[in-house]
Amino acid sequence: MIAVAANVYFDLTRAFNARGPIVALASGQAVVHYRVAIMSKDGDWVIHETADACGRVLEILGDRDAVYRPGAPLDPRWLSGGWSSHFEYADEKGRRIRCDFFSRPPRVAQQAIDRLFAAADDPLLVVDLESLIRMKQTQRAKDYAVIGELAARLPPEQEALLTTDADRLLKLAPVIHGTTRRPALEAAAIGDRDAVVVELAREQDRLRRRDRMRLDAYAAAAQPYLQAFARLPAGERQLPQAHRRVLELADRHLPAHVSLPEEA
Amino acid sequence: MQMLSDDDLNLGELSDEELAQAWDLWFDLAQATNDADPPYTHGVFQAVGVVPSIEQPGDSSGSETINAEGRT
Numbered sequence: 001m002i003a004v005a006a007n008v009y010f011d012l013t014r015a016f017n018a019r020g021p022i023v024a025l026a027s028g029q030a031v032v033h034y035r036v037a038i039m040s041k042d043g044d045w046v047i048h049e050t051a052d053a054c055g056r057v058l059e060i061l062g063d064r065d066a067v068y069r070p071g072a073p074l075d076p077r078w079l080s081g082g083w084s085s086h087f088e089y090a091d092e093k094g095r096r097i098r099c100d101f102f103s104r105p106p107r108v109a110q111q112a113i114d115r116l117f118a119a120a121d122d123p124l125l126v127v128d129l130e131s132l133i134r135m136k137q138t139q140r141a142k143d144y145a146v147i148g149e150l151a152a153r154l155p156p157e158q159e160a161l162l163t164t165d166a167d168r169l170l171k172l173a174p175v176i177h178g179t180t181r182r183p184a185l186e187a188a189a190i191g192d193r194d195a196v197v198v199e200l201a202r203e204q205d206r207l208r209r210r211d212r213m214r215l216d217a218y219a220a221a222a223q224p225y226l227q228a229f230a231r232l233p234a235g236e237r238q239l240p241q242a243h244r245r246v247l248e249l250a251d252r253h254l255p256a257h258v259s260l261p262e263e264a
Numbered sequence: 265m266q267m268l269s270d271d272d273l274n275l276g277e278l279s280d281e282e283l284a285q286a287w288d289l290w291f292d293l294a295q296a297t298n299d300a301d302p303p304y305t306h307g308v309f310q311a312v313g314v315v316p317s318i319e320q321p322g323d324s325s326g327s328e329t330i331n332a333e334g335r336t
Contacts, residue, residue, distance in 0.1 A: 006284050006288065007283075007284045007287050007288065007291075008291075010284070026306075027305075027306050028305070028306075032283070032287060035275040035276045035278070035283065036275070037275070038275060038283075038286060038287050038290055039290065039294070041291065041294050041301065041305075042305055042306065044306045044307075069303075070303075070309065070312075071307065071309055082308060083308055084306070084307025084308050084309065085307075086304065086307060086309070093292070095291065095292070095295050096295065096298050100304075100306050100307050102306075102307055102308075139310075212311070214308075215308060215310050215311035216311050218308035218309070218311065219308075219309070219311035219312045222308075222309065222312060223312075226312065
C-alpha cells in the first residue's frame, strides 16, 4: 500500500483539536492552507490560553519525543504576556518538525481569537484571513506581498483596509463608502497614484518598525532566561520531563509580562 | 498588480490531496537547508541574536546566530 502524502502540520492540528478546539493553525501553514504559497517549513499555532490546552499539546508533542527549544514555557502565565513557546522533533522520515505556539498574536483583537475558537467546527482549525493578515504585518518585507494576495480573498470593504497593492486600492476606492483613516485609501479616492504608493510605503515602514521594537523588547527581557536555558543538558529539554524544568527556569528568570515601547 | 508568481497562485487549482502532496515533496527537499535556517521565524524570540543549540547546550560553539539576513 502506498502512503498518501500529507501535510504534517495539518495532521498535527487535527490531533491537537481531536477532543475539542484548542489551537488554530497560523502564519506560514495558514498561508499554505489558503493556497497563497507553499514554502513554509514550520508550524505556528494560536493556542487557547488555558492549562488544559497547554497540557494536551504537551502530551501530543511528548508522544512524538519533542524537545523544548529555547522559548517560554507553554503555560498560560507566560502566554498571557505575549511570549511564545517552541518545540522540535524528527518525524518518521527524519525530517525536522518545528512547532511554535502563542496565545496573543500581535495586532489581533482578543475578540477575534475568542470568535475563532467559539465558531470552530473542523479539527483543522485555521485563523481567519483578517487575523492572518494582521499577524503578517511584521518586520519582514516579504510578508507584505503575501498580505496583498491574502487581502484579495476578502470582501471589498475589508480588502480596501488591508491590501498592500496600490492598483487594487485605486480600483476599490470608488466603490468604498464611508470614512477611513487609511491615508493610502484616501489618496486612492482622489486617484493620486503616486500618493498611494508613498502612503503604502510609509504604512509598511511604520508597521515594520513597530514590530521590530516589540521584538527587541522581548529579546532584552529574555536574555537572563536564555542564558540559563543554555545550561540545560539536552536530556532535560526532552518532553515530558522538560516542562517542569523549563517552568522552574522561567519562574526565576523570565518576566511574565514585558513593558513594550510606545508605538513608533 | 500580481504580487506572487503564477507558480504560487496556481496552488488554488489543486485539490486538497494534490496540495498536501506538493507540500510534502517540497518539505522533503527543504530539509537540505535546515542548518541555514534562522532559529525562529515566528514568535517573540526573532530578535534574539544568539540562542543555545539543542545539540550542544551550554557550548557557545554550538550556538545558532541570527544575522541581519536571517531576520528578514
